[in-house]
Amino acid sequence: xxxxxxxxxxxxxxxxxxxxxxxxxxxxxxxxxxxxxxxxxxxxxxxxxxxxxxxxxxxxxxxxxxxxxxxxxxxxxxxxxxxxxxxxxxxxxxxxxxxxxxxxxxxxxxxxxxxxxxxxxxxxxxxxxxxxxxxxxxxxxxxxxxxxxxxxxxxxxxxxxxxxxxxxxxxxxxxxxxxxxxxxxxxxxxxxxxxxxxxxxxxxxxxxxxxxxxxxxxxxxxxxxxxxxxxxxxxxxxxxxxxxxxxxxxxxxxxxxxxxxxxxxxxxxxxxxxxxxxxxxxxxxxxxxxxxxxxxxxxxxxxxxxxxxxxxxxxxxxxxxxxxxxxxxxxxxxxxxxxxxxxxxxxxxxxxxxxxxxxxxxxxxxxxxxxxxxxxxxxx
Amino acid sequence: xxxxxxxxxxxxxxxxxxxxxxxxxxxxxxxxxxxxxxxxxxxxxxxxxxxxxxxxxxxxxxxxxxxxxxxxxxxxxxxxxxxxxxxxxxxxxxxxxxxxxxxxxxxxxxxxxxxxxxxxxxxxxxxxxxxxxxxxxxxxxxxxxxxxxxxxxxxxxxxxxxxx
Amino acid sequence: xxxxxxxxxxxxxxxxxxxxxxxxxxxxxxxxxxxxxxxxxxxxxxxxxxxxxxxxxxxxxxxxxxxxxxxxxxxxxxxxxxxxxxxxxxxxxxxxxxxxxxxxxxxxxxxxxxxxxxxxxxxxxxxxxxxxxxxxxxxxxxxxxxxxx
Numbered sequence: 001x002x003x004x005x006x007x008x009x010x011x012x013x014x015x016x017x018x019x020x021x022x023x024x025x026x027x028x029x030x031x032x033x034x035x036x037x038x039x040x041x042x043x044x045x046x047x048x049x050x051x052x053x054x055x056x057x058x059x060x061x062x063x064x065x066x067x068x069x070x071x072x073x074x075x076x077x078x079x080x081x082x083x084x085x086x087x088x089x090x091x092x093x094x095x096x097x098x099x100x101x102x103x104x105x106x107x108x109x110x111x112x113x114x115x116x117x118x119x120x121x122x123x124x125x126x127x128x129x130x131x132x133x134x135x136x137x138x139x140x141x142x143x144x145x146x147x148x149x150x151x152x153x154x155x156x157x158x159x160x161x162x163x164x165x166x167x168x169x170x171x172x173x174x175x176x177x178x179x180x181x182x183x184x185x186x187x188x189x190x191x192x193x194x195x196x197x198x199x200x201x202x203x204x205x206x207x208x209x210x211x212x213x214x215x216x217x218x219x220x221x222x223x224x225x226x227x228x229x230x231x232x233x234x235x236x237x238x239x240x241x242x243x244x245x246x247x248x249x250x251x252x253x254x255x256x257x258x259x260x261x262x263x264x265x266x267x268x269x270x271x272x273x274x275x276x277x278x279x280x281x282x283x284x285x286x287x288x289x290x291x292x293x294x295x296x297x298x299x300x301x302x303x304x305x306x307x308x309x310x311x312x313x314x315x316x317x318x319x320x321x322x323x324x325x326x327x328x329x330x331x332x333x334x335x336x337x338x339x340x341x342x343x344x345x346x347x348x349x350x351x352x353x354x355x356x357x358x359x360x361x362x363x364x365x366x367x368x369x370x371x372x373x374x375x376x377x378x379x380x
Numbered sequence: 381x382x383x384x385x386x387x388x389x390x391x392x393x394x395x396x397x398x399x400x401x402x403x404x405x406x407x408x409x410x411x412x413x414x415x416x417x418x419x420x421x422x423x424x425x426x427x428x429x430x431x432x433x434x435x436x437x438x439x440x441x442x443x444x445x446x447x448x449x450x451x452x453x454x455x456x457x458x459x460x461x462x463x464x465x466x467x468x469x470x471x472x473x474x475x476x477x478x479x480x481x482x483x484x485x486x487x488x489x490x491x492x493x494x495x496x497x498x499x500x501x502x503x504x505x506x507x508x509x510x511x512x513x514x515x516x517x518x519x520x521x522x523x524x525x526x527x528x529x530x531x532x533x534x535x536x537x538x539x540x541x542x543x544x
Numbered sequence: 545x546x547x548x549x550x551x552x553x554x555x556x557x558x559x560x561x562x563x564x565x566x567x568x569x570x571x572x573x574x575x576x577x578x579x580x581x582x583x584x585x586x587x588x589x590x591x592x593x594x595x596x597x598x599x600x601x602x603x604x605x606x607x608x609x610x611x612x613x614x615x616x617x618x619x620x621x622x623x624x625x626x627x628x629x630x631x632x633x634x635x636x637x638x639x640x641x642x643x644x645x646x647x648x649x650x651x652x653x654x655x656x657x658x659x660x661x662x663x664x665x666x667x668x669x670x671x672x673x674x675x676x677x678x679x680x681x682x683x684x685x686x687x688x689x690x691x692x693x
Contacts, residue, residue, distance in 0.1 A: 003513055022599050023550045024578070030552045030596060050510035051596040052552055055629035057495075058520055062628065070625065077554035093406045121557075140564035147561070158557055158650050221433045221456070224484025235456070242459045311405015314452065314461055327452065329441055330405070340439035342452070350487045376553060379510055511631065512595045519630050526630050530594045533638055537627050 006046065007034070015043060018361075022051050028125065028368065029375025031349075037361065045356035045364055047349055053379040060339040065091050065306040066165055073159035075324075075341055076377045078121055081107075081114040082319035084163040089245060090315030090326040091165050094308035102296040103167035104247040109289050110153065110162060111317070112282040113180075116187070117146045118320035119275045119282075126272060126369040127199055130208050135199045142191060145183050152176050165306055167299030177290055188283035192276060200276060209272060210263025213355045213367040220266070223354060224347035227322025229371055232258035232274045233266035239318035251288050253281050268370035275372070307334055321345050321372055345377035383408060383462050386430065394420060409450070409463035414475045417451075417466055421481050424453060424462075431457045435478075438488035440496035442522045447473045447496060468498065477503040495520040545664070548583035549576040550603060552596060555589025555617040558650040567653035572660060580606040585663065588640075589616035589650070591626055592633045604640045610672070614644045614659060621645050 007017065020033040030051035036044045056071055063071070072087045073080040085107055092099060099107075124139030147157040152173050154162040162169055199205060215225070220233040230237060238255045240248045256277035258270030310332040316325035322344020329338040348371040356364055387410050390398045397416035401408045412420050424432040436452040451464045466475055477500040479486040489500045490509040497518035500506060508515065517524050526535055551559050563569045563576070577583045580603050592600055604613065615636055618624035623634035636642060643666065646659040 003507070022596060023548075023580075023603060029556070050508075050512070051593060051599075052591065053510040053593055053595070053631050054591055054626045055519065055631050058630060059626070059628050074554060074625075077557060096406075137565055140561060141566075144561065144564065144566050157561075157652070158554055222483050224435055224482065226434075237456055242456075243461075309404065312403055312407045312409065312463070313405050314407050314463075316461075323436065325436060325452075327437060327439055327450070337443075338439070338441045340437060340450075342437040346487065347484055350484060354483070524630075531598065533594060533597060533633060535630075535634075537623070537634055 003034075003048065014038070020045075028373055031373075031375055031378070033364070035356075035361070035364070040360050042356055042359050042361060042364060045353065045359075047353055049349065049375070049378050051379065052375045054376070056380045057339055057341060060336050062335055064334050065308070065336070069163065069165075070159070070161045072326075073161060074376060075380060076319065076321065076343065076345075076374055077158055078374055079114050079118040079320040080158070080160050081110045081162060082317050082324050084160065085111060085246075086315050086317045086319070086324045086326050088163050088165050088315075089317065090313050090328040091306065091308065093313040093315055094311055094328065094330055095165070095302070095306070097166050097300055097302060099167055099300055100297040101247065101294045103298045103300075105289050105293045106168045106172070106298065107163060108246055108248070108251070109180075109286060109293075110150070110160075110168075112285050112289070113146055113149060115282045115320045116279050117143050119279050120146075122320070122372040123195075123199075123272060123275055126366075126372075127205065129365050129369040130205060132199070132205075135195075138195065138199075142187065149176065149180060149183065152179070164299060164302075166302035167297070169299075171298050180286065181290065184283050184286055188280050192280055196276065200273065205272075206262050206269060208362075209269040209366055209370065210267055212263075212268045212363045213359060213370070214264045214267045215351065215355060216266055220351070223351045225322070225344075225351055226347060227319065227344045228274045228278060229271060229322065229344070229348055229351070231256065232270040234258055239316060239323060243316070245317065247289075250292065251285055253285050256281065268366050271370040271372075305334060307332065316342075319344060321374070321377060322347070341380055343377035343380070345371075345373040348373050349378050383460055386458075386460070386462055389430070390420065390423075393423060407461075407463055409465050411465050411467060414466045414468060417464070418476055418478060418481065420464065421451070421453075421478055425481060431455050432462070435482040435484045435488070436461065438478075438485060438492055440492045440498055440520065442496065442520065444470075444522060446470050447498060447521075449473075449475060449492065449498060451478075473498040474501060475499075476501050479503055494518070497521065545572070545574050545584050545660070546577045546582060547574055548580055548586045548603065548607070549578055550586060550600075551589035551616070552592060553590030553619065555620070555650045558653065559587060559589050559616070559656065562653040562656050567657060569657075569660075572657075574660070580604075581608055583607055584610065585612045585614060586640075587614045587616055588620045588636050591619035591624065592636050592639075593631050594633055595631070597633045597636075597639050600636060601639045610667075612643045612663060612667070613640050614646065614663060615642045616646045616648075616656065616659070617651060618647060618649045621647060624649060 015036045015038050018035040022030040022032045032048040034046045072083040075083045120139035120143050124136040127135035154160050215233050217234045236257045261273045263269050308330045312329050314327050325342040327340040331337045387401050397413045399411040432453040432455045434454040436454050439450045441448045447468050448465050454461050492498050494508045615621050620636050626632040644659050644663050
C-alpha cells in the first residue's frame with residue numbers, strides 16, 4: 001500500500017487527517033507527519049521523511065577517502081565534529097594507522113565542545129516549541145561563543161572539516177586555551193544553574209513535559225534508541241565508557257541516567273534533564289583534557305593516496321544524538337565500495353512513530369522536541 | 381568474549397547454516413543462510429550469556445554478482461559488535477523480515493528496499509522511505525541510471541568550466 | 545520585511561544564529577512568520593531535493609504579492625557540493641524566481657545581512673507599476689509566457 005492509499009483510507013473513516021507539513025514552525029527540519037486524530041487525541045502519527053535525502057552514501061562511492069570528510073559534516077550539521085571523527089576512525093581502523101596522543105586529545109576537545117553546542121540548541125528549541133521564545137536565545141548566545149572558539153580552531157562556524165585521516169588538520173592557536181577556560185568558568189556551574197532555575201524548574205515546562213511519552217527501558221532497547229534518549233529510559237550505555245575509543249580511557253566522567261526527575265522514568269522531562277547533566281559532564285571532560293594535553297605531532301604519517309586494503313570496519317562514536325557509526329566496506333580501491341551511516345535520529349524517528357499513539361497534538365510536539373532529531377541524520 | 385568466540389558458538393549451535401569467519405579487515409563477519417536468519421537472530425537475542433539486544437544497522441551491499449545484506453548487532457553485556465551477512469540473488473533479492481524480532485528493523489528494512497530493491501517477506505509496511513513514491517529505480521545499485529527529468533525538472537548538471 | 549520560516553538544512557542554523565543576540569535580524573525589522581500568507585520574503589537556505597521542490601513552489605505561490613526569494617548558500621544557488629547526487633535539485637531557480645543569491649557554505653551572518661540590505665536596495669529601486677503590468681515571471685530554462693505549473 002502506498003501513501004495515497006493510506007490517505008484515502010483515513011479520510012473515509014471517522015478520524016481527522018491532519019498534515020503537519022514539511023514547513024512547520026516546530027518540526028526540526030523538513031519532516032512531515034500525517035496525523036490521524038480523533039479530536040485532540042492522536043491515534044497514529046505517520047512520519048514521511050526523505051525531504052532532505054541527498055544521497056551522501058552514493059556520493060561516497062565515487063569520492064576518494066580524504067576528500068569525503070566535508071560531506072560527513074553535513075550528515076549532522078549541529079554536531080559535525082562527531083561525524084568527522086567517526087569517519088576517520090573507520091578509515092584508520094582499516095589502514096591500521098595509529099593516531100598521535102596530542103591529536104586524540106585535540107579531537108576530544110573538539111568533540112566535547114560540539115556536544116555542548118548541540119545540546120544548547122536541543123534544550124533551547126525544546127523550550128521554543130513549548131512556546132517560550134527567550135530560552136532559545138539564551139542557548140544561542142552561549143553557542144556564539146563556542147562558534148568563535150571553533151572559528152579560531154579551524155575556520156568554520158558550523159561545518160568544520162577539521163579532522164584528517166591520521167590526526168587533525170590544525171594545532172591550537174595562541175590564546176585558545178585561555179579563552180576556552182574563561183568560557184568554561186562562566187558556563188559551568190554558572191550558566192547551567194541559571195538555566196535550571198529559569199527554565200528547567202519552570203512549572204509550565206515541567207507540567208508540559210512530565211509523564212509525556214514515557215519510553216520504558218526494554219522498549220527503548222528494542223526500538224534501537226541510542227544516546228541521551230536511551231539513557232533517559234534508565235539504560236546506562238555510553239560508547240565512550242563501554243566501547244572506548246580515542247583517549248576517553250584516561251579521562252574521568254559520569255554517565256547521567258534518567259530516574260524520573262519530576263515525572264516518570266523515561267518521559268520527556270527526563271530526556272531534557274539528561275541533556276543538561278551531560279553538558280556539565282562535557283565541561284568536566286574539557287577541563288581534564290586541557291590539563292592533560294600532551295605535546296607532539298598532530299598528524300600521523302598517512303600515505304598521499306589513501307588506498308586501504310580490502311576489508312570492512314565499523315567506526316562509531318557517541319555523538320550528541322546517540323551512536324553515530326560508519327560501516328565501511330573497501331575493495332582495495334581509492335573509493336569505498338559501500339559506506340553506510342548509522343545515526344541516532346533514524347531510530348528516534350521510528351520511536352516517535354510508535355509512541356505517538358494516545359498522545360495529544362501538543363504532546364506530539366513535546367515528544368518530537370525531546371527526542372532531538374535533525375532531518376539530515378534521518379535522510380542522509 | 382570477542383567476536384570470534386561468539387561466531388564459534390553460533391557455528392556449534394547451527395552447524396550447516398552459519399559459515400566460517402570471513403573478512404580480511406578489522407571487522408570479521410559470518411555468512412548465514414537466508415532461510416535461517418530469523419532463528420539465528422532469535423538465538424542471539426534471547427540467550428542470556430549473549431544478549432544481543434541492540435540492532436545497530438541493516439545495510440545492503442551491491443557486489444556485481446550478488447547483493448548482500450549485512451546485520452550489525454551490539455550486545456550491552458558483552459560490549460562487542462558482530463556482523464552477520466546473507467547473500468542474495470542480484471536480480472531479485474528476497475529474504476525474510478526480522479522486524480518481529482527487533483522492531484528497529486522496520487525502518488532499516490524499508491530503507492534497504494528503497495535503495496537496493498531487496499524485498500523483505502512478511503514486512504508489515506514495505507514502501508519507499510527516503511525517495512518520492514513515484515521514483516523509478518533503486519539508486520544505490522551499481523547499475524542505476526538516472527532519469528533525465530523528474531516531474532519536468534531537469535536533472536542535468538551544468539558544466540563548471542566555460543561559465544561566464 | 546517579514547521572512548518565512550522555511551529553511552531545509554544547515555543554512556537554517558546560520559539563519560537562526562543571525563536572528564540571535566549578536567547579529568540581530570530584529571533590528572532590521574525582520575521577524576519570522578510561520579505562514580506564507582504573512583511573509584514577504586522566503587529565504588531558502590539549504591539543499592532542496594526533488595521531493596521538496598514542489599512544496600517550495602507551492603509555498604511561493606501561497607505567498608501574497610509583493611514577494612521576493614533569497615537563495616542562501618551554495619546548495620540553494622546551484623546544488624552546491626551535492627551536484628553529484630541523484631536526488632538534489634540543482635538550484636532553486638529551476639522552480640521559483642530568485643532575487644538575491646548569497647554564496648557561502650554556510651554564509652556567515654555578515655554575508656546574510658549584506659544580502660538582505662541589497663534586497664532592500666533593490667526593492668527601493670523597483671518600479672512596481674511596470675512590474676505589475678508585465679508580470680511574467682521567468683524561470684531558468686523555460687520560454688517566456690509559461691507560468692510554472
